[in-house]
Amino acid sequence: MIRHCGRRPAISILAALGLLLVLLLIACGKGEEVPLPTQLLTPHPPPLTAAPTAMPTPTPTVAPTAMPTPTPTVAPTPTPFPVDMTELAGKLAVIFIDVGHGDSALLIAPDGKTMLIDAGQYHAFPAIARVLDGLGITRLDAVLATHPDKDHIGGLFDIVAAYAPQTAFLGPMFQNEDWADFVAGLAYYEVDVAFPASGDDFAFGEGLAYDILGPVKTYKDENNMSLVFRVRFGEVSFLMMGDAEKKSVEDILKKHKPLLHATVLKAAHHGNPKANSPAFLRAVSPAYMVISANPLEKHEEFSAKLREQPESSGIQIFTTYENGTVLFVMDGTNIEVRFI
Secondary structure, X not given: OOOOHHHHHHHHHHHHHXXXXXXXXHHHXXXXXXXXXHHHHXXXXXXXXXXXXXXXXXXXXXXXXXXXXXXXXXXXXXXXXXXXXXXXXXXXXXXXXXXXXXXXEEEEOOOOOEEEEOOOOHHHHHHHHHHHHHOOOOOOOEEEEOOOOHHHHOOHHHHHHHHOOOXXXXXXXXXXXXXXXXXXXXXXXXXXXXXXXXXXXXXXXXXXXXXXXXXXXXXXXXXXXXXXXXXXXXXXXXXXXXXXXXHHHHHHHHHHHHHOOOOEEEOHXXXXXXXXXXXXXXXXXXXXXXXXXXXXXXXXXHHHHHHHOHHHOOXXXXXXXXXXXXXXXXXXXXXXXXXX
């Protein structure tokens, strides 16, 4: 008898598969979830989308600021000098220049010749140049130094260098450093030098007459060695006293009293009342008196005392620190006074 042994294993495999299926169905019927692999439960992330590159905010273009058109600078019109040489022609003009503490006066003769009498201290040059330049004077005919004090000759060296005078009239020689420097400057610039003395004949400018009045003696004090002189033009005159002090003034009174009368007096020694004594003022009997001074040097006190003197009551007194630069214009008879 033939046995078909080969079919049994197939049946057994099928039976086993059927049993496994039944068990799976039973498990599903009970509601149990079969865990899935983790990688199947996790959703795939959405594909990364690259953020768009932000466009840079454009920097606003600022139009360049237009440079303002510069307003053309107009140079101020220089103020014309209040005096013109043409109006002084044929007249005597004396300008007492405000140089602070010190003396300086410009004499303009009727024929137009010019002489600067003293030049203040070293810093006085601009004040003097203002007058000379304003009048159109480029060269002086002469300078005159009354005595060696620096408040009279300090500015003369610069004046000589800038305005090339032909002649220098000097008071008596005196040994001090300022005087020596000034005299050396005159030699350097080849300026002719003359030394007028009391009683000498002196000539400068057409129509003018001079009286050299002092010093009449030799003094140890520089101020008393001041060159003192009077200038006459027709019926008018002015008297220049330099820094003569009491002793020199008294000696001049004794020797030259009849020659002291003058229309305009440049007060002795910046208005010191001791030098401008009542006897002296009576002898001069001026219509005008000029005090060249600086109030910080006690000269304001001097002028106040002068005004208090009875002899000053009829005198019109001007001071450079109150009135500035004072101009006298004389036609031989009349006098005009201006402040410039």
